[in-house]
Amino acid sequence: MLNITMFSKADSVKGQGVGSAYQELMRLLRTHWQDEFNVQVNRYGRAAISHYHTVNPMFYLSTFMPNRGRKIGYVHFLPETLAGSLKLPRPFQAIFNRYLIAFYKRMDHIVVVNPTFIPKLEAYGIPRTDVTYIPNFVSKRDFYEMTPAKRTRLRKQYGYDQQRFMIIGTGQIQDRKGVPDFIRLAKQNPDIQFVWAGGFSFGRITDGYQALKKVVDNPPANLSFPGIVDREKLVDYYNMADLFLLPSYNELFPMSVLEAFSCGTPVLLRNLELYRAIIDGYYQPAADVVDMQRQIEHLRRDPQALKQLHDQAVLASKDYSEARLAQIWHDFYRQQAKEGAR
Structure with a gap:
């Protein structure tokens, strides 16, 4: 032993x-x-x-x-x-x-x-x-893909529109995570439901706290901040979403991306060098917030492209x-x- x-x-x-x-x-x-x-x-x-x-x-x-x-x-x-x-x-x-x-x-x-x-x-x-x-x-016992019927029930349970395209981001609310860009995209797309599951884990010493707190307290109608979500409930959010978006400027190997992969959720990321080193081919890259807007519009219009990203997420979850x-x-x-x- x-x-x-x-x-x-x-x-x-x-x-x-x-x-x-x-x-x-x-x-x-x-x-x-x-x-x-x-x-x-x-x-x-x-x-x-x-x-x-x-x-x-x-x-x-x-x-x-x-x-x-x-x-x-x-x-x-x-x-x-x-x-x-x-x-x-x-x-x-x-x-x-x-x-x-x-x-x-x-x-x-x-x-x-x-x-x-x-x-x-x-x-x-x-x-x-x-x-x-x-x-x-991440464990498949905790993060797994649900049936369409179950996802429909979850949207009703959490109060989200069944017909709206839904984009989720998760993690701490801070500048490094690209949350200001997430907010900007929500404002540019009022017909899309944006959800950021996470909070200010380190309180007022969080970088960008004052400006971000104002938006969290008074978000646009299509942007939801449910706060820090327990891990056993995060699987619901990944499954409700049509697309996972993490616009971070700096990361290591974010658990949230692996959680999204494990749930079969298509993934859109800022095109960072570190992602190319570990998960190249499994996600849709975007150079900046303008490119993210372009990719969102494309994926929303093209169900086949979204399905392909789903399939790549499934492959990634097997690799890890x-x-x-x-x-x-x-x-x-x-x-x-x-x-x-x-």
């Missing part, structure tokens, strides 16, 4: 992807490998592997304690990816950035959810040989299946345990 300790506060803030990724991994390990891995959470006893999911100061201090075993760091963000997420005073931001890299350098090995982060970590002085790419995933990732994590932990025993 391999003793693994997870260090995480990822589920203490609702409505953010780091928490979703952590919950998925915990469930996967307990479902597939409970006979091989003894997984504990935030315990400071002896462990063969200590896997750090968040960068809390107490966790950093624990890396100096004995019996931590092989220290694994999960990189969900870098200093440059925090721009547009949190608005901190410049001196505090600089201090946090230095702390973040110092935390990663305390690790024996790093896991990234997107391969484009590997050269960036190298630039911070972390050897490429100490970094492994393992993508995110729970079964495949379960084996990858099993092999990774076993290899790291061997490295730590040398």
Whole structure:
């Protein structure tokens, strides 16, 4: 039995992807490998592997304690990816950035959810040989495609028009997620129902909070903000929608995209380099908000194009299946345990 300790506060803030990724991994390990891995959470006893999911100061201090075993760091963000997420005073931001890299350098090995982060970590002085790419995933038990009849009932239940074309976005309400562009598109298309499921997970320090809060409190008639939606209810929103739109300017490997894929929801994304590295061919890219408008008009008029995107979403969900990732994590932990025993 391999003793693994997870260090995480990822589920203490609702409505953010780091928490979703952590919950998925915990469930996967307990479902597939409970006979091989003894997984504990935030315990400071002896462990063969200590896997750090968040960068809390107490966790950093624990890396100096004995019996931590092989220290694994999960990189969900870098200093440059925090721009547009949190608005901190410049001196505090600089201090946090230095702390973040110092935390990663305390690790024996790093896991990234997107391969484009590997050269960036190298630039911070972390050897490429100490970094492994393992993508995110979601469970089909939680996110799945529903029947047309069920989707019709859900729209009635949630109070959305059955006949309207419906576009959904999910995640934190912040500038980095491209929410201002989502709002602009809603205003340009008053006959389309737009829904953004998410909220201000970090409150007033969220970048763009003041301007975005005004729209959330008084949105256009065709734009709905249901707030932070529990994960077990998010599957309803993906299935009600005709199209998933995430206009983010900066991402790693957003859980929301995988959730949409798993539900068979066609996906439209800003054409970022990191997407091309991991999910190229599975989504419709758009260069900017003008291109997004063009793509929305095209997909709305062409059911066959929308159906093709649906089929690509289904293929993507198979590529990032729970079964495949379960084996990858099993092999990774076993290899790291061997490295730590040398």
